[in-house]
Amino acid sequence: SYLTTIYGEKGNPDYSKQTNFQVLWNHSQDSKANPNMSLSASVNFTSSGYSRNDLNSYYSPSFTENTKSSTVNMTYRFPNSKWSLSTTANIAQRTSDSTLTVSFPNLTASMSQIYPFKRKRAVGKERWYEKIKLSYSGQFQNSLTAKQDVFFQKSLVKDWRNGARHSVPISATFSVFKYLNLTPSLQINDRMYTNKVRRQWDPNASAEVCDTTYGFYNVWDFQGSLSLDTKIYGFFQPMKFLGDKVKMIRHVLTPTISFSGNPDFGSPFFGYYGKYHYMNSQGEMVERQYSMFPNAVFGVPGTGRSGSVSLSLANNLEMKVKSDADSTGEKKISLIENFTVSQSYNFAADSMNWSNINTSLMLRLVKNFNLNLNATWDVYTYQLSPTGTPVRVNVPRWKVGKGLGRLSSTGTSFSYTFNNNTFKRGKDKDKNKDKNRRRRGSDDDDFDDDYDEEGDNFAGNNDRRRRRGSDDDSVDMGADGYMDWSVPWNLTFNYSVNYGYGTFNKKKMEYDGRITQNLSFSGNIQPTKNWNFGFSASYNFDTHKLAYMNCNISRDLHCFTMTASFVPVGPYKSYNFHISVKSSMLSDLKYDKRSSYSNGITWY
Incomplete structure (x- = not known):
C-alpha cells in the first residue's frame, strides 16, 4: 500500500507533502512440499506516518498499536543427520518515535542430542560413559536500533551490533540406590565479538576516556552442576461416609536438590573486565570495574564466584472417581496439576545469600482452560539510605x-471465547453445526435429505433454493416448514491481572502492593446469512472508562457489499x-462517506 498525504495549498507556508507505505506479507509453507526445508513469513511493516494518515486505520485495532513486528524464517534440516540450519530476519517498529530495530542476518546451527561414546554393537550391560550425552547450538546475530530517517546512514562496523555464540551442554543420568537419579552436567559457552572497549580516567579533563579496538575476541565461560531427584507417591482412600464415588486420591512429590558453581569471570585472569581509579567529589580515590564488551549481543559472563545449592519441591494431586457414563469405568480428575516451590542459597556470596522464593501453580479448571500462576516472595527487609531511598539489606x-x-x-x-456451542450438550452442538453448514450453503449435504418420509419435497425446495443463491429466501427453513432460527455468535474476553511492588511505605518500611489489570473483549454476531455485526473494545481500569471501541456492520447485497465502521x-x-x-472489474464503482479525523478532538 502506497500513500501520499498533502496538507495545505502548494506555495503556502503550511504546505507539506508526506509519502508513506505499508508492506503486509503472510506465508506458510505446506510441510508436504519439502520435508527438509520450510519457509514462513509474517511481515507487517509500515513507515512512521502511515497509520496516522491512513483514514481506514481509524476503524481497525492497528490504529492503537504502538509497536509492529515482522519476521521471516527459513529452516533446513539435513537429511539423515542431527544437524539443522535456520536463518531469520526480524524488524521491530516503535511508531511513537519512529524507531527501528533490525536484526539481520540471524543464523542458527544446531545439533540434536547425541551419545558420542555409545557402542554401535553393544554387548553386555551399558557402560557408565555410554550415558554421556551432548548437543550443540550456534548463533550469529547482527542488529541495529536507530531512527527511521537516519537508519541507512549508520556504519556497518561501528554502529551495528554483531557477534556469535556457541553452546555445548554435556550431561548424564545415573541411577543411585535404585530410587535416586543423579545427573551431573557441564555447560560450556563461547562468545565471539569484533570490538573491545578499554576505559581510563583522565584527571585533567575529569572525565572517562574510551578506546575502542576492532578485532576478533573470544569470551567464554562454563558452569558445572550436580542434581539429585526422586519421586514419592502417596495414596489416600477417602472414608466410606463420604460416598463410594471417589475411589482414590494420589499425591506425587518430586523433590530435587542441586549443586552448581562457577569461578569469578571478573578476575584479571580472564580479561573480560577492567579497572581504573578516579577521584570522586569528596576527594576520595574510588576504584571502578567495567566490562570490556559493553552492549554485547550475547552479553558477558557475570562477576563473582558462585557456589549454590537449590531446593525445589513439585507436587501433583489427582483423584480417581467413578465415571458417570459407565458404571464400571473410572476416570482421573486433576486437582492440582503442578505446584512447585523452589529456593537457593549461594555459599560464595558475601551477603544476600538466600534467593527469593519462587512458586508456580497450574490448575485444570475446565476443558481447554488452565490457570497458571507464578509468584515471587521477597525474603529480605528494607531500610532507608542516607538519601532517603529504600535499600534492600542483608x-x-x-x-x-x-x-x-x-x-x-x-x-x-x-482468555475465553463463548459461542453458540458453549452452553449446549454434545448432540445439540452437532445439530447446530449442521445448521451453520446449511446456512453457508455447504454442498456436503445429501441431496436425498431434501425429501421427507412421504416422498414430498416441500422441505427440499427451500434447501435447493438456498444452494442456488435465490434472492427470494433470506432465512433457513426447517423440515417442518418453520423458520430455523440459528444465529452464529461469539464473544471473546482477554483479561490479565498482575500484582507487584508500588510505592514505598516509610512507616511500615515495606513496599505497598499495586494491582494492574487489563481487559479487552471482542464479539461477532450474524443474525442472518447476509448481515454481520462485530466489535472490539478495551477497558481502562485506572479511568474506569472504555479506552477504545470499534464497531463494524456489513451487509451482503448480492452484487454489492456494504460496510459501516x-x-x-x-x-x-x-x-x-x-x-x-x-x-474487481468495477472496483471504481463505489461510494464512501466518512467523518473527519479531527471531529472527535476537543480544541482548546
Missing part, C-alpha cells in the same frame, strides 16, 4: 519476625460508510 525477614517471605510479584492472564467513544470518535460492487 537481614532476612524471619530474623525480625516478619515471616518467611512477602509476596513481591505475581500475575496471570487468560464507527468509533463511538474516545478522541477518535468518527464513522466510515462504504458501498461498492463486488466485481
Whole structure:
C-alpha cells in the first residue's frame, strides 16, 4: 500500500507533502512440499506516518498499536543427520518515535542430542560413559536500533551490533540406590565479538576516556552442576461416609536438590573486565570495574564466584472417581496439576545469600482452560539510605519476625471465547453445526435429505433454493416448514491481572502492593446469512472508562457489499460508510462517506 498525504495549498507556508507505505506479507509453507526445508513469513511493516494518515486505520485495532513486528524464517534440516540450519530476519517498529530495530542476518546451527561414546554393537550391560550425552547450538546475530530517517546512514562496523555464540551442554543420568537419579552436567559457552572497549580516567579533563579496538575476541565461560531427584507417591482412600464415588486420591512429590558453581569471570585472569581509579567529589580515590564488551549481543559472563545449592519441591494431586457414563469405568480428575516451590542459597556470596522464593501453580479448571500462576516472595527487609531511598539489606525477614517471605510479584492472564456451542450438550452442538453448514450453503449435504418420509419435497425446495443463491429466501427453513432460527455468535474476553511492588511505605518500611489489570473483549454476531455485526473494545481500569471501541456492520447485497465502521467513544470518535460492487472489474464503482479525523478532538 502506497500513500501520499498533502496538507495545505502548494506555495503556502503550511504546505507539506508526506509519502508513506505499508508492506503486509503472510506465508506458510505446506510441510508436504519439502520435508527438509520450510519457509514462513509474517511481515507487517509500515513507515512512521502511515497509520496516522491512513483514514481506514481509524476503524481497525492497528490504529492503537504502538509497536509492529515482522519476521521471516527459513529452516533446513539435513537429511539423515542431527544437524539443522535456520536463518531469520526480524524488524521491530516503535511508531511513537519512529524507531527501528533490525536484526539481520540471524543464523542458527544446531545439533540434536547425541551419545558420542555409545557402542554401535553393544554387548553386555551399558557402560557408565555410554550415558554421556551432548548437543550443540550456534548463533550469529547482527542488529541495529536507530531512527527511521537516519537508519541507512549508520556504519556497518561501528554502529551495528554483531557477534556469535556457541553452546555445548554435556550431561548424564545415573541411577543411585535404585530410587535416586543423579545427573551431573557441564555447560560450556563461547562468545565471539569484533570490538573491545578499554576505559581510563583522565584527571585533567575529569572525565572517562574510551578506546575502542576492532578485532576478533573470544569470551567464554562454563558452569558445572550436580542434581539429585526422586519421586514419592502417596495414596489416600477417602472414608466410606463420604460416598463410594471417589475411589482414590494420589499425591506425587518430586523433590530435587542441586549443586552448581562457577569461578569469578571478573578476575584479571580472564580479561573480560577492567579497572581504573578516579577521584570522586569528596576527594576520595574510588576504584571502578567495567566490562570490556559493553552492549554485547550475547552479553558477558557475570562477576563473582558462585557456589549454590537449590531446593525445589513439585507436587501433583489427582483423584480417581467413578465415571458417570459407565458404571464400571473410572476416570482421573486433576486437582492440582503442578505446584512447585523452589529456593537457593549461594555459599560464595558475601551477603544476600538466600534467593527469593519462587512458586508456580497450574490448575485444570475446565476443558481447554488452565490457570497458571507464578509468584515471587521477597525474603529480605528494607531500610532507608542516607538519601532517603529504600535499600534492600542483608537481614532476612524471619530474623525480625516478619515471616518467611512477602509476596513481591505475581500475575496471570487468560482468555475465553463463548459461542453458540458453549452452553449446549454434545448432540445439540452437532445439530447446530449442521445448521451453520446449511446456512453457508455447504454442498456436503445429501441431496436425498431434501425429501421427507412421504416422498414430498416441500422441505427440499427451500434447501435447493438456498444452494442456488435465490434472492427470494433470506432465512433457513426447517423440515417442518418453520423458520430455523440459528444465529452464529461469539464473544471473546482477554483479561490479565498482575500484582507487584508500588510505592514505598516509610512507616511500615515495606513496599505497598499495586494491582494492574487489563481487559479487552471482542464479539461477532450474524443474525442472518447476509448481515454481520462485530466489535472490539478495551477497558481502562485506572479511568474506569472504555479506552477504545470499534464497531463494524456489513451487509451482503448480492452484487454489492456494504460496510459501516464507527468509533463511538474516545478522541477518535468518527464513522466510515462504504458501498461498492463486488466485481474487481468495477472496483471504481463505489461510494464512501466518512467523518473527519479531527471531529472527535476537543480544541482548546
